[in-house]
Amino acid sequence: MDTEREREREREREVGFMEEQGKQKKKNKKPLSSSFCPINNLDDGCLMHIFSFLSPIPDRYNTALVCHRWCYLACHPRLWLRVEQSAKDLSEPGVFPSIEKAVSAARPGDTILIAAGGRHLASNIQINKPLCLIGGGELPDETTLLCSRGSDSALEFISTCKLANLTVKAELGCCLLHKSGRLTIDSCILQCEASPLDYLSCPIISTAGGNEVVSSAVKTKGNRVSVSQTRIEGGAKAVLTSGDLTLQQVRVIYARTSVYFWFDVDSQ
Secondary structure (H helix, E strand, O other), X not given: OHHHHHHHHHHHHXXXXXXXXXXXXXXXXXXXXXHHOHHHHOOXXXXXXXXXXOOHHHHHHHHOOOOHHHHHHHOOOOOOEEEOOOOOOOXXXXXXXXXXXXXXXOOOOOEEEEOOOOEEEOOOEEEOOOEEEEEOOOOHHHOEEEOOOOOOEEEEEOOOEEEEOOEEEEOOOEEEEXXXXXXXXXXXXXXXXXXXXXXXXXXXXXXXXXXXXXXXXXXXXXXXXEEEEEEEXXXXXXXXXXXXXXXXXXXXXXXXXXXXXXXXEEEO
């Protein structure tokens, strides 16, 4: 009997010891928090510089979902310029009422987010620095750039730029005029409105490689137009080139509601 009682007491002591150890571990265990992540030891300036290397959509957009601090930094005016026609407070840094003013204020490498809804006037806007213009809607037809009749083009490019998620409409002219640099057009709609003078309209015109004189201040490494997953409507031709540029690597996918193009315009 004494032996059994000794064994029971020994078991109770072991169980008590294990319970005490478990409580101690729980007490010493630190809760998981984003503040303990090493990258969060960096200051705001360093983190913002890292975010500037991310593609605006979807990477930079996704960083804003991590925590409140990352949301603030990822949406900081230093990383985005916004075009909002309905903005009430235009004194807010990085907010502009028109595309022309946003392009004028932008620094090389900036991203301009154009608000969805309504129509944004874009006539003969010259872009001579590397920029990225992105539509703020879920689909490209939610953000429309309208080129007024009589204008040569909506946007004129003489530097490396990217357009994404936008609809550009023009009448008796071209949607995009490419003079120099590398132009990337991704997931857009380029539309030349129906007119008896359709033969004067082309969604994309490239004069790069011709005798066009471009300012020496604009430095480019080759001229190129790359188009992918873009619907092109109207006009005499999808793309009109001059100089020694040729259409290469053409792929077309026909769907019920649209036609998607993949092609490059490059030097021979």
